[in-house]
Amino acid sequence: MAKPSGARPEIGEFPIDTGTCELEPDPYNPNGWVLRINGVPSSHIDLADPLQLDFEYMRWIASLVDSRWASTDRLRVLHLGGGACSLARRFAASHPQARQVVVELDGRLAELVRQWFDLPRAPLVRIRVGEARAVTESLSEDSRDLVIRDVFAGAVTPVPLMTQEFTRAAKRVLAADGVYVVNCGDSPNLAMAKREAATIGAEFAHTVIIADPAMLKGRRYGNVIIAGSDAPLGEDPGLARELLGGGVPAHLWQDARVRTFSAGAQLLAD
Template sequence: MAAMGRSNRAARSPEPALTTGSDGRRHAQGPLTRPVGSGLAELRPDRDRPHAWTLLIDGAPQSLVDLADPTHLGFEYQRRLGHLIDLVAPPGRPLTVLHLGGGALTLARYVAATRPRSRQQVAEIDTELTELVRAELPLERGWQIKVRGADARSVLERTPEGSVDLVITDVFSGARTPAHCTTVEFTTLAARALAPGGWYAANIADGGALPFARSQVATLGAVFPELCLTADPAVLRGKRFGNLVLAAAHTPLPIADLTRRVASDSSHGRVEHGRALTDFTAGATPATDATAAPSPAPPPGVFR
């Protein structure tokens, strides 16, 4: 999820917070704050997991990293993306993954830990954020994770055809997904990058009647024949603003396996597909480069 604003960016100064212990891992001395390109970044230690840190941008939680256990996914939308990572290929098989949006590199760490020898590229436009994450939450040696400081779409445009098993889009500018990363043209580029049998996954955010989410399902449906959506039932009913994870492919998705995993998760979720997803879309129009708008801004107080 993305930040809401930049109100305190200039008012707070960096605080030395993390030290390296005898075990070689980072230990908390208190939160660390530092201005980066996208706002005020904060690394906040987790009270329940001694080697875990939450990244916030301007007070909005972005991701959680556990340096002692990179397979731990603390946020529900990341666990749902983790289910897709688990199911896209047989367990343990290395993947080639393109992450559009990096944050604290939580999902890239998860792939590296669960699928050794995977090759991953991350597009993260905020190079100052990447420098902070690399310095304070370092990647393990041997992980093949390359981070490019560039716009997600520009990286996608340069990705060779048929070269990746999985494209994961989690792109936010401030609190909103930029319009140019929400269109049929963008999705077509993602489909072009996929190897045979590859999948496309996207994290988006919406609320109320979910017009943005409905349009995004229609957008993916204009490119891919197989689709599903996973979200909290309260979000699907318009009761609260939140995350929705979309998955798309040219071959059938493992809906039954995904549904079982989502149902067993600590955060209750629902998988929509087939006729139910068609009904959900309700005639929404696909977004194009000529018509797209950014995703809606979260309502005030949603991150508090």
């Protein structure tokens, strides 16, 4: 049975359109909750502090965004992949003039997240139920400053959301100096990260990669953040220092190093 609007989250497993989601308390934070989708950790929410991001890769994305836009900017954000809307909630707090749309495939999950986590209402944060590529291709040109792709089916991103054709579609909706950011989950061989970096680099003049050293050295499975823009990106020295100072220190690779890393990788295509 659906919980009433504004209800607090509760421990349990709940049916959603694409399977099940499970909500469990954070054992280290009395205000924290972890959302799992079909058994895979998807999001973390701190009910008392929207600025708190427990997943390191989300912190890296937030740091990149903070280095690019002032807190007073009227940032137009498209989130592809919803989960618990952790990043949208964070940007609503850090950039109060932002206008955000979160695209979530699972309509029932979107309803539950709205009920559980007291998200800012539209137009600050609007959840649009739909498939990420179809929604992106339907949007107007130059209608967003930032597009964040964080879509997973299980542990992998659907291929139609990684191709050069889709990257062009994302670029089309961006402003001239807009930024496209993707969360790439990869194995130690980094084959997919190289192909994603090459694909994004083929469409944008400037690229960066953010990841922890163990990941970049091919020692484990994890997240690699790849971003592209036609304006210079990641050049603020304060960003590199901030990334190194996090709970899980991360390295920032600038465009030349990203292109060396991805040299010879086959572009992803439809």
